[in-house]
Each structure stands twice: as C-alpha cells, then as structure tokens.
Amino acid sequence: MINRQALVSINLRTRTLAIFLSLLLASMGCHQPKSEQKTYDLVIYGATSAGIAAAIQAVRMEHTVILISPEARIGGLTTGGLGQTDIGNKVAIGGISREFYERVKTWYDQPEHWKWQKKEEYQDGGQTRTAENENSMWTFEPSAALAIYEAWLKEEKVEVVLNEKLNRETGVGTEDGAIRSITMLSGKIYTGKEFIDATYEGDLMAAAGVSYRVGREANSAYHETLNGVHPQITDTTMTGRVSHDAYNHNFVDGVDPYVVAGDPSSGLLPYINPDGPGVPGAGDHKVQAYCFRMCLTDDTDNRIPFAKPADYQEINYELLLRNYEAGEAGFPWINSSMPNRKTDTNNRTGFSTDFIGQNYAYPEASYAEREQIREAHRSYQQGLMWTLANNPRIPDQIRNEVARWGTCKDEFARPDGWQEQLYIREARRMDGVMTMTQYHCEGLEVVEDPVGMGAYGMDSHHIQRYINAQGFVKNEGNVEAPVRAPYPISYRSLLPKPDECTNLLVPVCLSATHIAFGSIRMEPVFMVLGQSAATAACLALAGRVGVHELDYGKLRGRLLADKQVLN
Numbered sequence: 001m002i003n004r005q006a007l008v009s010i011n012l013r014t015r016t017l018a019i020f021l022s023l024l025l026a027s028m029g030c031h032q033p034k035s036e037q038k039t040y041d042l043v044i045y046g047a048t049s050a051g052i053a054a055a056i057q058a059v060r061m062e063h064t065v066i067l068i069s070p071e072a073r074i075g076g077l078t079t080g081g082l083g084q085t086d087i088g089n090k091v092a093i094g095g096i097s098r099e100f101y102e103r104v105k106t107w108y109d110q111p112e113h114w115k116w117q118k119k120e121e122y123q124d125g126g127q128t129r130t131a132e133n134e135n136s137m138w139t140f141e142p143s144a145a146l147a148i149y150e151a152w153l154k155e156e157k158v159e160v161v162l163n164e165k166l167n168r169e170t171g172v173g174t175e176d177g178a179i180r181s182i183t184m185l186s187g188k189i190y191t192g193k194e195f196i197d198a199t200y201e202g203d204l205m206a207a208a209g210v211s212y213r214v215g216r217e218a219n220s221a222y223h224e225t226l227n228g229v230h231p232q233i234t235d236t237t238m239t240g241r242v243s244h245d246a247y248n249h250n251f252v253d254g255v256d257p258y259v260v261a262g263d264p265s266s267g268l269l270p271y272i273n274p275d276g277p278g279v280p281g282a283g284d285h286k287v288q289a290y291c292f293r294m295c296l297t298d299d300t301d302n303r304i305p306f307a308k309p310a311d312y313q314e315i316n317y318e319l320l321l322r323n324y325e326a327g328e329a330g331f332p333w334i335n336s337s338m339p340n341r342k343t344d345t346n347n348r349t350g351f352s353t354d355f356i357g358q359n360y361a362y363p364e365a366s367y368a369e370r371e372q373i374r375e376a377h378r379s380y381q382q383g384l385m386w387t388l389a390n391n392p393r394i395p396d397q398i399r400n401e402v403a404r405w406g407t408c409k410d411e412f413a414r415p416d417g418w419q420e421q422l423y424i425r426e427a428r429r430m431d432g433v434m435t436m437t438q439y440h441c442e443g444l445e446v447v448e449d450p451v452g453m454g455a456y457g458m459d460s461h462h463i464q465r466y467i468n469a470q471g472f473v474k475n476e477g478n479v480e481a482p483v484r485a486p487y488p489i490s491y492r493s494l495l496p497k498p499d500e501c502t503n504l505l506v507p508v509c510l511s512a513t514h515i516a517f518g519s520i521r522m523e524p525v526f527m528v529l530g531q532s533a534a535t536a537a538c539l540a541l542a543g544r545v546g547v548h549e550l551d552y553g554k555l556r557g558r559l560l561a562d563k564q565v566l567n
Contacts, residue, residue, distance in 0.1 A: 037181070040064045042537050043192030045166060045182065048076035049523050050507045050530030051198030052149055053096040055158045057534040057562070063541065065534075066190060067158055068182075070165045073413075073420065074153075076200065078523050079146040080421025081293035084126045084336040084344040085138040086522045088455035092486040094565035097527035098136065103148050105130075105137035108339055113144065115410075116299050116340040126336035126344070139338050142295055142419070143411050164188060165367060172207045178503040179208055185367075194537035194547070195504045198530055201363060202428035202509030210496040210504065211431035214363045216463070216514040218283035224438040226458060226515045229284065231277040231466070231476045248478050249462060251350035254326045255319060255473045269473075270316050271357055277466045277476040287363065288425050288461045288477055288518075289354035292381055292418065294345040295338070296405045302341075303406035304417040306385040314391075316383060319465075319473060320351040321393045331398060332388060335405075342408060347461065350475055355380045357464045363427035374422050382418070425461060426521065432511030433492040433548070440490075441483050441519045449552045450488030450566040451532035451559060454525055457482045459518045483519060488567060491552060494533055498548045505533035505547060532559055 042058045044051045047069030058065035073079060078100075085101070087093060093101070107113055114122075124130055128138040153160055164184040166172075171183040181191040182204065197204035202212060219228045260266035268274055278284055297303050320332075333353060334346045347354040355377045362373050388394055389403040407417025414420070439445040441458050463477025493511040496504055507529035512520055535558050540547045543554070559566060 037189060037191045040066050040190065040192045041541055042066075042194050042196065042534060043182065043190050044068065044196045044198055044534075045204045046070070046198035046200075046508070047074040047160065048198050048200060048508060048526065049078045049100075050526040050533075051196070052153065053100075053527040053530035054196050054198060054507070054534035055160075056096055056152065056156050057531045058538055059156045059158055061535065061538040063538045065158065066192075067153070067160045068164050068184075068190060069160065069162045070199070071420065072163050073146065074160065074162070075146055075149050076523075077293065077421055077423060079142050079149065080419050081142055081295045082344060082423070082523060083140045083142060083145070083295070083338045083342075084346070085128045085524060086456055087128050087138070087524050088457065088483070088522075089486050090128070090136070090138070092453035092455040092565055093524045093528065094563045095528060095559075096531045097524045098563070100148065100527060101136035101138055101524075103152065104140045104144065105135060107144050107148055108137055108140070114340065116297070116302055116342075122337070122339050124337055126334070139336070139344070141338050141340060141342055141411065144339070166203055166207060168203055168207045172204070174208065174501075177499065177501060179501060193503065193541055196530070196533050196537065197504060197506045198508055200424035200427055200508060202430065202506065205430055205496070205504065205506050205509060206428060208501050208504060210500050210506075212428040212509065213431055214428055215285035215287060216283050219281040221283065222435065222437045222513055224513060224515060226438050226479055226481055227283070227513055228281040229278040229476065230479060231280060231468070231474070248480055249347065249349060249352070249354075250475045250478070251319075251323050251473050252327045253470075253472060255322050255350075257467050257471070257473045259315070261322075269318050271319070271465055272473060273357060273464045273466045277464060285360065286357070286463045286477075287359050287427070288463050289347070289356045290359045290362070290377060290425060291347055291353040291355060291423050292378065292421075293423050294343070294353070294381070295408055295411050295419070296335070296343045296345050297341050297408045298404045299341045302409050304409055305406045306389050306402075307382065307416065308386045308390075309379045309382040311379055312383045312386065314387070316380070317351075317387045317391070320384070320387065321391065323349070323351050324395055324398075325393065331401070342411075343405075353381055353384065354461055356462050356475060362424070374420075377422055378418055426514070426517060428509050429514070429517055430496060430506050430509055430511045432506070433495045433497060434490050434511060436489060436493050436510070436512040436516040436520065438513065438515050441487055441516050443484055443487050447488050447490035447492075449491040451491045451494065451536070451555070451564070452489045452525060452528035453486040453565050453567075454489055454520045454522075455483065455486040456519050456522050456525075458515050460515065479515060479518065481515075486565075489520060489525075489529065491532070491536065491555065494529065494536075495548060498546075502546050502548065505537060507533040528564065531562070532564060535559060535562070
C-alpha cells in the first residue's frame, strides 16, 4: 500500500510537471485548446422595435439569432413613452408590426390590466385611434409594450443579452469586406454570418466603415424643395404638389432675444444661435430636436409631482415666459390619452419639450458624452415642467392645468418617474445603394423593390433658434408636408454600398435624405423594415448568396407570405 505522504509527494510532482509542460508549450507559441466561439446566423445590434421584429422573424425562419441590447430596457421608444402611434395610414402596416398592435389589443382586453381606470372610461385621442371592433389597438402604456415584447421574445425563444455596448473604436472585426464579429466594451465577442444594425444611432454601421450622413442635405443635392435650411418661408405651396408649414411650433411675433430686453449689449438669452439660420435651402450638420416623450398621469395615487431640478436657472426659460407675455395662448404640449389615465406627451408651441439646438453632437458622441446630453435634456425638461406648473408669469389656466399632472410611479425604474430613452428623432443616416428622397414620399418616383411602406407626412421638428430680420426670436427647421398615399420603401435603401460591407442591413438608419427620413422614421415602419431585413438575411444565407445579390422575387414572395404590405 502507498501511504498518504507518498500520495502527496506523487500529486505534487504531477502538478509540477503539468505546470512545467504548460509553460514550455506557451514559450513555444502553443496554446491549450479553447472552446469555439458560437457563430450565429444573424447578429442584431439594437433591441429597438426594429431589432425585436428582426429577431422574431429570424427565429420563425429557423435561423440562429442573438439580439444585443446596449441598454437595460428593450423596445426603444415603443417602451420608452411613445404610446401614440404615428402611422398616417394603418393599411400600410402588416406582418410582425401589425401583430404587435394586435397583441396590444389582446393585452387591454384583459380586465386585470386596467388598474387606474375602467376600460369603458378610456377614450383614445390624437393621430391614430382605434376604430370600433378593430382587432388592433394603437395606443398603449410603455409598461404594457415592455411586457408584450418580453413575453413575445420568450415565446419565440429569442436569445437576448442586455447592457452590452459595442466597442465603437476597435470592436468590428471584418474580413474580405464582411463583418465577422463584434466586440463589446465588456470584452464579449459575438460572431455571425449576417448582421443588422437596429440602433437609432447607426453605431454598428459607422464602426464598420459604412458611409453615412448627419444633418440636412442641401436641396440641390437631390433636387428637392423641402430639405435644407427653412427660415422665413411664407409660401406654403412652394413645391406645387404638397403644402408644408415652417412656422408651426414657433414663437409669436415680438419675443425679445436679449437678457435685458432691448439691450443687445446684455447678450443673448440661452439656446439662441448667434450666427443666424443660414442660407435658405442650404445643407448643414444640425439635427432636428430631441425630447423625452413623457408618460404623465393625473391620478393622485400614481402621480409624482413635477420637481425643480437641482441645477435649475430661470433664465433658461425666459423665452418661454416672454412668449406667453407676448400673446401666446396655446397649451405647451400635446397630451394624447393612453390607458389607465396616462398620456404620451409631446412637443407643441414655440418653447416646449423639444430642447432645440442642443443635440448636434449626439450622433457622433462617445457613450459618456451621449449620457451628458441625455441628462441635459432631462434636466431641461424637468425645469420646463416645474416652470409651467409654478411660475406666476405663466397664465393661470395653463399653470393650473400643468400642475394637475406628474410622472408615473409605475412606469419606469427611476424614482422620479422619468424614462431613460431619449427620443432620437434622427441621428446618422446611411449613404447606401440607393437613397429615399422627397419624391419617393410624394409618389413622383416609385421604387421597384419595396420591403415596406411609409405613410406618415414628411415631418421635421425644429433644428435651431435664431433672430429674424425684425430682431425677434424664431425657430427654424420645422417642416410638415403630407404624403398623398402610402409609398414603397426600397430594399436597396437598407443596404450599404457593396464595396463597403457585404453582410449588413440597416433598417433604422437607412439611406434617406433628411426630409424623406422624416416620413419613414416611425416605430411601426421600423418594425416592418426590421422584419424585412431579417427575411433578406435569412434568404441570403439559405441561398448562399450575398444580401446584395439576393433575388428580389424570392424576397418579395416571402414578405407577402408573411403578410407584409408592399403596395
């Protein structure tokens, strides 16, 4: 028998030999084998509504997929406060997008989901209303959308990872013009055959070296009439085809821009561009305004009253106060009713929830810089709400009405009831195989490879605040131009140029001019395009062709089979 001391001696010698051999192999350039990195058929970066629809479609087409969310909460704006669905024409919405709104209807058909009011008490309003006996519902609470998405992804067995941000500097591994893997800031690596960038910012697209635009093109770039700078427009039929209103959501006449009214030497009030708006029709790198789409309630048991932020300065709201003193009579927000005595609250009038001119750096900013911009927007909007509810210079009827409302205790994780998702109306836009323009939206040019339909008007929020020729404050950048009918969106507008990347699709930051993107940029349309992008990726894999070489006839057939609306 071998005694215990002998066993210990043998074990020590064995371990020493193993360590020696390991060091020897390492010094010779040899490594112990590692488990292979899993390769997914489809890697989706961005758990927006588009990313979620894409992931569900890929699973239904029996492909492996991973959905990577840079944030802790999935769903983007659909779960972040935008419960008033902007569509334009419901007929244009099909597929998984339509299925989401059918699931919203099913959700609210259940009595347990009516906590703060009875179902029969709810009256929807705003732009998209639910008709009697309709099997879809178009208004909803952020928490309802989140619960629906989470349950749906679990039902479809979609693999989801949260809080994983792309390393935008060195995190995209490419080979022979294709993305092979993406690396997160955490060091985690995701390898795939096809990729979809479903972020609002286009971060994967940009990090992969794909061409893109930020800001407004000049009208001359695509022979448009609604793009570029729009100061002092008085002709509301300048295109001869559609009308547009560049003065909506603007200051009344007579609002003085200076710290001491009438004294230019006192300096400009905050948030006014001292250089003027620019040349009419010219392009620039400025971005239409962002805001938080507030979910408010007037139920005292669920309401958090508006609080003054720690960095509050009344001078930041002096233009708001002067606008009312100059004669503004309008209410400073659009309060669309959501179930359970809640709202989707959006920008209205010349000084409102849009933080005009304070987001230009956001598309290209670092994560830390974006967080600073987000916090600045939140602080601005918190201060705005507090001012409207408390400042005696606000007209009584407006102050008293605003004071009835507050953020909700039961919607978002923050104790103050504010959401994390900023309304990124526009950031980067790809410069891809083809570019959607004003004329596609107007129906004057029609694409032959549709993968979805747009139907909302060409809509840009204001971009800057300036002093007009009369010496008063005005906003610039608002365009509201209707489309006559739903119009097709090209498959090629989802594709980078083939010499830049061969296995990436971009359904959110797609290739479109500023004004065309203003029509396309609606959550239901993003869902449609996300599903279509995933369909194309899966068909390309099955046919062993690139996404640029995919037979459109096959893509069209599958989209129609999946109830997408293409014409």
